[in-house]
Amino acid sequence: MTNGFHEVRFPLRLSLSASGGPGRRTDIVALSNGGETRNARWADARRRYDVGTGLRSLGDLYELTAFFEARRGQLYGFRFRDPVDHASCPPGQAVTAIDQQIGTGDGIQAQFDLSKTYADAGGATVRRIEKPGEGSVVLAIDGLVLDPGDYAVDHTAGLVTIAAAVVPAPGGVVTAGYEFDIPVRFDTDRIEISLAAFKAGSVPNVPLLEIKP
Numbered sequence: 001m002t003n004g005f006h007e008v009r010f011p012l013r014l015s016l017s018a019s020g021g022p023g024r025r026t027d028i029v030a031l032s033n034g035g036e037t038r039n040a041r042w043a044d045a046r047r048r049y050d051v052g053t054g055l056r057s058l059g060d061l062y063e064l065t066a067f068f069e070a071r072r073g074q075l076y077g078f079r080f081r082d083p084v085d086h087a088s089c090p091p092g093q094a095v096t097a098i099d100q101q102i103g104t105g106d107g108i109q110a111q112f113d114l115s116k117t118y119a120d121a122g123g124a125t126v127r128r129i130e131k132p133g134e135g136s137v138v139l140a141i142d143g144l145v146l147d148p149g150d151y152a153v154d155h156t157a158g159l160v161t162i163a164a165a166v167v168p169a170p171g172g173v174v175t176a177g178y179e180f181d182i183p184v185r186f187d188t189d190r191i192e193i194s195l196a197a198f199k200a201g202s203v204p205n206v207p208l209l210e211i212k213p
Helices: 060-070 195-199
Strands: 006-008 019-023 026-030 036-040 046-050 079-081 100-104 111-113 115-120 122-130 140-141 152-153 160-162 173-177 180-184 207-210
Touching: 006 060, 046 180, 060 079, 060 180, 060 195, 100 115, 111 115, 140 160
Parallel strands: 006 079
Antiparallel strands: 019 046, 026 036, 046 207, 079 180, 100 173, 111 160, 115 122, 140 173, 152 160, 180 207
């Protein structure tokens, strides 16, 4: 995702009031007996947001315009912080090294992808985390927290590499905690701004779309 992507974050202050979230695509076929069949066309959700709802002042409008211009519209992707779902733990809780299981050791494997599992009694889905926050990742093996020097983090790809001296033994449970951003791009090449309408309480529609690998 390096090509066409800028490792910069959309202004956090503007993202906190954004609207949006995950979306899926499901085919539903009605049967002749009144029932239906359902088929998931996408393996994973894709997130959409509208950051126009976070604009409160002329300064916000200018900051948005400058960021949009620097990305050249839809050309370059960037990081976005989801106002609700941006950590390995639920909102209001502190990140810990045992938040998410990301793998099981075999005595050889040293690299693991960061991931987040959403689960309940009915089912589960696993989401790859590609853009962890700088300095936010903590790891543990079988519940024992690793020292920061025992692993390296690729913050542009969501990959952790554990040092040879502490590679997890066969069956060792590798867990992680982190904060993260979402790779997105503007879903438009044009932003319509009416100063009169903005002063009257109308904000422009500024859509963002998650970038999938």
